[in-house]
Amino acid sequence: MIKAVVFDCDGVLVDSERINNEVFARLATRAGVPTTFEQSVARHMGRSTVECVAELAAELGRPLDFDLPTEYEHEVLARQHEGLVAVDGVRDLLDLLRAAGVPVCVASSGTPREIAFRLGRTGLDGYFGEHCYSASMVSRGKPEPDLFLLAAAGIGVDPAACVLIEDSPYGVRGGRAAGMTVVGYAALASPEVLRGAGADHVVAAMAQVPPLLGLG
Ligand SMILES: [Mg+2]
Known part of the structure; x- marks a missing residue:
């Protein structure tokens, strides 16, 4: 679950x-x-x-x-x-998760300043509150699992019960190393590259994510 x-x-x-x-x-x-x-x-x-x-x-x-x-x-x-705009369909996904009471967080290689700027600029900051985790908070960034383990601990959920959505092969590898289920979002990196990195599922649009989570 x-x-x-x-x-x-x-x-x-x-x-x-x-x-x-x-x-x-x-x-x-x-x-x-x-x-x-x-x-x-x-x-x-x-x-x-x-x-x-x-x-x-x-x-x-x-x-x-x-x-x-x-x-x-x-x-x-x-x-x-x-x-700067939000990724197509991600706001609908966040609304669906909020309505379903599923906790969410951010795990990014960006600095805290970059994360805050990008979420604020696109109006997505309200979905995450304090739960924005940066690679600058751990000694080893992606593709190591450290950042994802920190994020899971921060929201108090077992990594094995988390689904990670990632668009880079380094992030996919890090999520898998942390024991998470990983959905690869293929935009600049190809589906083949994301599957090769270990993605459990690959999607081309955010609208494909809810069924994978048992929602919608
Ligand atoms: Mg990325």
């Missing part, structure tokens, strides 16, 4: 991943690691910026010569001020 639903933020609640990956690809290239949008989606989407930067530094064999995480956050927030 499903007792709670855990939502990734970027690409699942808010339609932010195109901007995120455009900005990250450009900054990684500027740092000396040529990166296309598609490479950013494959390698970095769903992970914390700090961990991605550590990987770039390892590849370069030296620290980056500018503060990429700070520039990334600044530029992404500036661009998302103009046109």
